Amino acid sequence: MKKNRRHFLQKISSLTGAIALSPIISNAQIPFEKTIEDKAHLSAEECAVDDEFWYQVRQQYTISSNIINLNSGGVSPQPKVVQDAVVRYNQLSNEIPSYYMWRVLDQGKEPLRKKLAELAGCSTEEIAINRNTSEALETIIFGLPLEAGDEVVLTEQDYPNMLHAWRQRAKRDGIVLKFISLKFPTEDQNDIVQQYVNAFTDKTKVAHVTHMINWVGQILPARAIADEAHKRGIEVIVDAAHSFAHIDFKISDLDCDYLGTSLHKWLCAPFGTGMLYIKKEKIKKIYPLFGAQEKLVNNIRKFESLGTRSIGAEQAIGQAIDFHNMIGIERKQKRLQYIKNYWAKEVSKLENITLLTSLDPKNACAIAAFSIKGKKPEKLSGLFFKKYKIHVVPIRIGNVFGVRVSPNVFTIKSELDQFIEAVKEIAKT
Ligand SMILES: Cc1ncc(COP(=O)(O)O)c(C=O)c1O
Incomplete structure (x- = not known):
């Protein structure tokens, strides 16, 4: 694929946000086996940051291109083959x-x-x-x-x-x-x-x-x-x-x-x-x-x-x-840790935000939660959906109040960028 298609992906993603990709590139065009083969030389760490690989993983699902699903903690969608x-x-x-x-x-x-x-x-x-x-x-x-x-x-x-x-x-x-x-x-x-x-x-x-x-x-x-x-x-x-x-x-x-x-x-x-x-x-x-x-x-x-x-x-x-075995647990875990920390590090820098989850891969992976001072969890998660069409869930258990965020192997960085921007806006108000 290499250069041309990469260029194409980058161009589309910067123009419209990568969530627009799913109707454009169908999995019929690039067999998933081929993607796995092409990336076999990468270590799990290298693969975790290789967005091209994860775009192709995304194509194996039939998820919404219009609503961002950050609640795989509830239940996950199945790849098309399943x-x-x-x-x-x-x-x-x-x-x-x-x-x-x-x-x-x-x-x-x-x-x-x-x-x-x-x-x-x-x-x-x-x-x-x-x-x-x-x-x-x-x-x-x-x-x-x-x-x-x-x-x-x-x-x-x-x-x-x-x-x-x-x-x-x-x-x-x-x-x-x-x-x-x-x-x-x-x-x-x-x-x-x-x-x-x-x-x-x-x-x-x-x-x-x-x-x-x-x-x-x-x-x-x-x-x-x-x-x-x-x-x-x-x-x-x-x-x-x-x-x-x-x-x-x-x-x-x-x-x-x-x-x-x-x-x-x-x-x-x-x-x-x-x-x-x-x-x-x-x-x-x-x-x-x-x-x-x-x-x-x-x-x-x-x-x-x-x-x-x-x-x-x-x-x-x-x-x-x-x-699951085609992706491999090592690659999957590294990617999930990477994307969790991608958004969580950004969000934790903001004023009024408390991260309720460790950034240390030993202590957490894809699932993380945070609270925003003075904001009720149900109101917050409602706002994410109503205004930004991002699906997250409120949590309220004992001493823990906040919003839980759980991306998955099909989550792409442009979705997380949109999420980070939404948190910034909400935290300011
Ligand atoms: C820690 C934990 N245990 C058990 C369950 C129950 O899972 P299920 O509804 O599939 O039985 C859940 C569901 O989210 C869970 O988070």
Whole structure:
């Protein structure tokens, strides 16, 4: 491509803002495989700043050219290849649903499990495919054998669904919840480990750890917390809703006992797809949320008795993994860190702004949040959309008030420039 097309891209982007590119350059013109091949010589750091590469990634999606989406923390869009697979599988299923879904498409289930296990870095016998993080973690929260008086250590900033589930368990079974409260940003991860350790007692049975806090993107030192917990015979549940396929880790690196994630977040898989991990030797003692055959007692598949579900969506997880692997987690993480810091550094220089997220790649990646003195979060996010057509979300949780911003691999710098300008204008008023 090189010179001419680069020149063309630069010209268009400076004339009209690069968001105008998507209808002009279609992915049919430049096969994505070719882009990957052309850039194979770049290191992950070099690729992170190579906007031409990321323009091509953007072309693989069907996102709006007119509204800027900075809320991938909610749920991510799927690349076209994943959307197409869902449509194809659903059309096939609609010919004879019980035949094509259960006898044909479902043949792909075990190969998919293998692919997911490879991506996650664990055995196929430790992975159940389900619909989301809530389902995965509530399976553990409600399935763990705990008795009245047993203690669970968790944070006030864990995800509400999980807190609701733990509170329900406390009410029903008399278990005791010990909350710690995190400060954002925390630059020294040891402080977080120490807070968990201080809350552990002889009665603690479980530590609940949100690997990446959804409100502000703070990364928790899950492995170090797990090591301290295990020394005391405490089991560890990791909420990996935001860390999976976003930052570079394998489940084995964390040495947790249980983990749940949503594949429709950073993997960009179909909506309503998720994954549960349980360490092999723990499977037997966890009751599944939905009753399963007794012979499956020691089998991870006992957590998949969900009844009828969207097999098309489930099978298209495979295309999402292929797409994710084409970009590669190292390249993806470096790019996400780069674009997060691109806007966050600029915004943090402004008067009246408090950044609630660390700029250190060890402590955060794509998700970050900030507050503007005297401005209410809901009003602020409303203003971003109404005046600038930028989609961000308000956050209001305990001691944290602000706006959360979460770009993705399809976000281009001209969008972030528009966002920075909008923040400057709003902060001045
Ligand atoms: C940290 C965290 N855990 C769990 C969830 C729940 O995810 P889902 O709605 O896919 O179950 C979310 C959703 O945003 C989250 O941010």
